[in-house]
Amino acid sequence: MAATVVGLSLNVVVVCQSVPVTRDQKPPVCVLGAGLIGGSLLRAARAAGYPAWGYNRSQAGVRAATADGYDVTGDLAAALTRAAESDALIVVAVPMPAVDHLLGAVETLAPDCALTDVVSVKGPVVRAVRAHGLGKRYVGGHPMAGTSESGWSATDSELFRNAVWTVGADDDAHARVWTRVARLAVDCGAVVVPVGAEDHxxxxxxxxxxxxxxxxxxxxxxxxxxxxxxxxxxxxxxxxxxxxxxxxxxxxxxxxxxxxxxxxxxxxxxxxxxxxxxxxxxxxxxxxxxxxxxxxxxxxxTVRRWEITDIRPGDHDWQARLRDAGRRGGVFTTLRT
Amino acid sequence: MAATVVGLSLNVVVVCQSVPVTRDQKPPVCVLGAGLIGGSLLRAARAAGYPAWGYNRSQAGVRAATADGYDVTGDLAAALTRAAESDALIVVAVPMPAVDHLLGAVETLAPDCALTDVVSVKGPVVRAVRAHGLGKRYVGGHPMAGTSESGWSATDSELFRNAVWTVGADDDAHARVWTRVARLAVDCGAVVVPVGAEDHxxxxxxxxxxxxxxxxxxxxxxxxxxxxxxxxxxxxxxxxxxxxxxxxxxxxxxxxxxxxxxxxxxxxxxxxxxxxxxxxxxxxxxxxxxxxxxxxxxxxxTVRRWEITDIRPGDHDWQARLRDAGRRGGVFTTLRT
CATH class of the missing domain: 1.10.3660.10 (6-phosphogluconate dehydrogenase C-terminal like domain)
Structure with a gap:
C-alpha cells in the first residue's frame, strides 16, 4: 500500500506540473454530493471563479441544481473521469454513511486527484481514505456552517462567509494539497483553522x-x-x-x-x-x-483569533506547528500564493 | 388570618365601587421593581394608557427610569401609599429572593389593593402572599418574555408583544382581580394563558x-x-x-x-x-x-392556540374551567369588558 501511495504522489507531481495554476486560472473542483454543504460549496466555488461541477445521487437534486444552472450529474463515473482528466480537487460532501461508496469510486476512477471532504467528523474519514489507498492525496476539511435545512433548495453561496473551516494538519498531510484545500476555503469566504483529526x-x-x-x-x-x-x-x-x-x-x-x-x-x-x-x-x-x-x-x-503568518506548508515540521497554532486560536484568512 | 382576608376582600369591593373604571379611564398600576420585566411593564402600561408609577431599590435604576421620563421612586412607602390611595393594581416585579420583603410592605401600607406579580415561579409566591394575608387580593402572573440582558437599560415597551403571559387560575382567585390582571397583560400586547400555580x-x-x-x-x-x-x-x-x-x-x-x-x-x-x-x-x-x-x-x-370565549370569570367553577382550557391551548387575546 505504501508503494502505491508514493506512486500516486509522484503521479500527482507530474500532473501538477503539466497543469500549471496561475492566479488568474483557478484549479477545477469536483463536488460529490449537492446537499446543503456540497451544493453551497458548488455555488461559492463558482462565484469565486473556480471551474466547478458535481455529482448527486438523487435525480431530484440533480434536476434542482441543473435548473439553477449548475453542472451537476447523476453519473458518478462521468464526474470522476472528468476530475481525473482535469486534475480537479475532489470534495466528498456526503454524510459519513455514504463516504465509503464514493471513495471506492474515487480509488477506481480518479486516484491521483487531490482529495478533501466536508464531513462532520474526521477520524472515520481518514481511516476510510487510507483503506482505499488515497491517504497521500487527502487533506480533510470541515466547514462549521449549516442550518437545520438540507438539500439543494437550502444551498447558499454565502453559507461559508466568515465561518470557520477546519483543514486537516496531520503528519501525513501533503503541503500542496493542504494549500489547495485551504485556498478553496478562504476563497469561499471562510476562516481556516488547521487541526489534526483527533483534536477535531x-x-x-x-x-x-x-x-x-x-x-x-x-x-x-x-x-x-x-x-x-x-x-x-x-x-x-x-x-x-x-x-x-x-x-x-x-x-x-x-x-x-x-x-x-x-x-x-x-x-x-x-x-x-x-x-x-x-x-x-x-x-x-x-x-x-x-x-x-x-x-x-x-x-x-471573548475567544480571540489571530492570523498565522510564520508557518509555510512544506517547511520543517509544518503540520505539527500548524496544529499547535490552531489549538491556540491561529487561523488563515488569506493565503500567500 | 382567614377573617382578615375576608375583611380585605370586602374592603376592596367598597373601593372598587367608589372608583368606577370606564373604558376610557384605565385603572392605575404600581410596579415594584424596574428591571427588565418591571421596567418594560411600566413602559408598556403607560403606552396603553394606564397611569403607572414604580419603585426601584437601586438609585441607579431610579435615575435611569426618571431620566427617561418615568415616575419611579426609591421610596417604597411613598409608592405603596399612593397605590392604596388610588386603588392601584400592585405588580411585584422582583426576583423571588426579594419578594417577601416587598410583600411585607404591601401588607402594611396597601393591603386592600389588587395584587399580582411577574415572578418566574408561582408556588413560592402564592405561599408568601398567603403568609402575608394577601391571598384574596392576589392573582399571579408570569410574562414569558425576557432576554439575557437585565436592568432598566434593557427595558422595552414592546417586550410583551405576542408573548405568552400566564395568569393564575387557582380556586381562590378573585374574578375581578383576575380580569384586571388579564386585561393589563392583553393591553401590553400579550396572549393570556390561564394556569394554576402547580401546573405553571x-x-x-x-x-x-x-x-x-x-x-x-x-x-x-x-x-x-x-x-x-x-x-x-x-x-x-x-x-x-x-x-x-x-x-x-x-x-x-x-x-x-x-x-x-x-x-x-x-x-x-x-x-x-x-x-x-x-x-x-x-x-x-x-x-x-x-x-x-x-x-x-x-x-x-405546531402547537395550536385557540381563543377562550365561553368562560366568564365569576361564573360557576370558572377557575377550574379556565385551568382546563389553558392546559388544552386555550388563551385570551382580548377580554370582554
Whole structure:
C-alpha cells in the first residue's frame, strides 16, 4: 500500500506540473454530493471563479441544481473521469454513511486527484481514505456552517462567509494539497483553522455534537409537558431546541460516527448535570453549575483569533506547528500564493 | 388570618365601587421593581394608557427610569401609599429572593389593593402572599418574555408583544382581580394563558428552567475544550448557550425557587441522556433520542392556540374551567369588558 501511495504522489507531481495554476486560472473542483454543504460549496466555488461541477445521487437534486444552472450529474463515473482528466480537487460532501461508496469510486476512477471532504467528523474519514489507498492525496476539511435545512433548495453561496473551516494538519498531510484545500476555503469566504483529526473530533463533540444531543433531550422534556408547556415555551426553549428540528437521519449521520469523542463528553456532561441536581436537592443551589456555565459562555464570547503568518506548508515540521497554532486560536484568512 | 382576608376582600369591593373604571379611564398600576420585566411593564402600561408609577431599590435604576421620563421612586412607602390611595393594581416585579420583603410592605401600607406579580415561579409566591394575608387580593402572573440582558437599560415597551403571559387560575382567585390582571397583560400586547400555580411551575421547569440548566452544562463542556473548541463553535453552540450569558444571580433566582419541579425534570433528563449514552456505547445509535427529540420539536412548532370565549370569570367553577382550557391551548387575546 505504501508503494502505491508514493506512486500516486509522484503521479500527482507530474500532473501538477503539466497543469500549471496561475492566479488568474483557478484549479477545477469536483463536488460529490449537492446537499446543503456540497451544493453551497458548488455555488461559492463558482462565484469565486473556480471551474466547478458535481455529482448527486438523487435525480431530484440533480434536476434542482441543473435548473439553477449548475453542472451537476447523476453519473458518478462521468464526474470522476472528468476530475481525473482535469486534475480537479475532489470534495466528498456526503454524510459519513455514504463516504465509503464514493471513495471506492474515487480509488477506481480518479486516484491521483487531490482529495478533501466536508464531513462532520474526521477520524472515520481518514481511516476510510487510507483503506482505499488515497491517504497521500487527502487533506480533510470541515466547514462549521449549516442550518437545520438540507438539500439543494437550502444551498447558499454565502453559507461559508466568515465561518470557520477546519483543514486537516496531520503528519501525513501533503503541503500542496493542504494549500489547495485551504485556498478553496478562504476563497469561499471562510476562516481556516488547521487541526489534526483527533483534536477535531474531540472539539466538535463538545461544540457541535453535544449541542445536538442536548437539544434533542430538551425537546423531549418540553413535549413531555404537553400543550401547556409547549404553549408557554419562549426564546430559551426555541433556541435550545432549534437543531432538534434537523432531520433525524442527518443528526445521526453527524453524531454517531464520532462515537468515542461524543461518549467522553456525554459522560462528563451527565456527571456535571448529576452534580448540579444533587446540589439543588441537598442545598437548593445551582451556584456551581451556573457560575461555571457563565464563565464558559464568556470564554466563547471573548475567544480571540489571530492570523498565522510564520508557518509555510512544506517547511520543517509544518503540520505539527500548524496544529499547535490552531489549538491556540491561529487561523488563515488569506493565503500567500 | 382567614377573617382578615375576608375583611380585605370586602374592603376592596367598597373601593372598587367608589372608583368606577370606564373604558376610557384605565385603572392605575404600581410596579415594584424596574428591571427588565418591571421596567418594560411600566413602559408598556403607560403606552396603553394606564397611569403607572414604580419603585426601584437601586438609585441607579431610579435615575435611569426618571431620566427617561418615568415616575419611579426609591421610596417604597411613598409608592405603596399612593397605590392604596388610588386603588392601584400592585405588580411585584422582583426576583423571588426579594419578594417577601416587598410583600411585607404591601401588607402594611396597601393591603386592600389588587395584587399580582411577574415572578418566574408561582408556588413560592402564592405561599408568601398567603403568609402575608394577601391571598384574596392576589392573582399571579408570569410574562414569558425576557432576554439575557437585565436592568432598566434593557427595558422595552414592546417586550410583551405576542408573548405568552400566564395568569393564575387557582380556586381562590378573585374574578375581578383576575380580569384586571388579564386585561393589563392583553393591553401590553400579550396572549393570556390561564394556569394554576402547580401546573405553571411544572411547565416552566421544562421549558424555561431546564433550558437554563442545559445551556450552562453545554457552556461548561464547550469551554472544557479550550480555545480550539470554542473557536470552532458555530450556530448550534451559540444558540444552545445563549441563556448562559444571563447574570448568574438572576439565573439562580429564576431556577432555584422552583426546586421541586426542576428536580423532577432534571431526573428525567439525566435518565434520557444516560439511556442515549448507553445506546450509543452499546449499539452506536442515537436513534431513539433523536427521533423523540425531533417529534418534540415538531410538536412545539405546531402547537395550536385557540381563543377562550365561553368562560366568564365569576361564573360557576370558572377557575377550574379556565385551568382546563389553558392546559388544552386555550388563551385570551382580548377580554370582554
Amino acid at each position: 473530533d474531540r472539539a466538535v463533540a463538545r461544540i457541535s455534537h453535544l449541542p445536538h444531543v442536548l437539544a434533542e433531550a430538551l425537546a423531549v422534556a418540553g413535549s413531555g409537558g404537553g400543550t401547556l408547556a409547549l404553549g408557554l415555551a419562549a426564546g430559551s426553549f426555541r433556541d435550545g431546541t432549534r437543531v432538534a428540528g434537523t432531520a433525524p437521519d442527518l443528526v445521526r449521520a453527524i453524531c454517531e460516527p464520532n462515537r468515542d469523542a461524543l461518549l467522553e463528553v456525554l459522560d462528563d456532561t451527565i456527571a456535571v448535570l448529576t452534580a448540579a441536581r444533587d446540589d439543588l436537592r441537598a442545598h437548593g443551589s445551582l451556584a456551581k453549575l451556573v457560575e461555571a456555565g457563565h464563565d464558559g459562555r464568556a470564554a466563547f464570547d | 411551575d411544572r411547565a416552566v421547569a421544562r421549558i424555561s428552567h431546564l433550558p437554563h440548566v442545559l445551556a450552562e452544562a453545554l457552556a461548561v463542556a464547550g469551554s472544557g475544550g479550550g480555545t480550539l473548541a470554542l473557536g470552532l463553535a458555530a450556530g448550534s453552540f451559540r444558540d444552545g448557550t445563549r441563556v448562559a450569558g444571563t447574570a448568574p444571580d438572576l439565573v439562580r433566582a429564576i431556577c432555584e425557587p422552583n426546586r421541586d419541579a426542576l428536580l423532577e425534570v432534571l431526573d428525567d433528563t439525566i435518565a434520557v441522556l444516560t439511556a442515549a449514552r448507553d445506546d450509543l456505547r452499546a449499539h452506536g445509535s442515537l436513534a431513539k433520542l433523536v427521533e423523540a427529540g425531533h417529534d418534540g420539536r415538531a410538536a412545539f412548532d
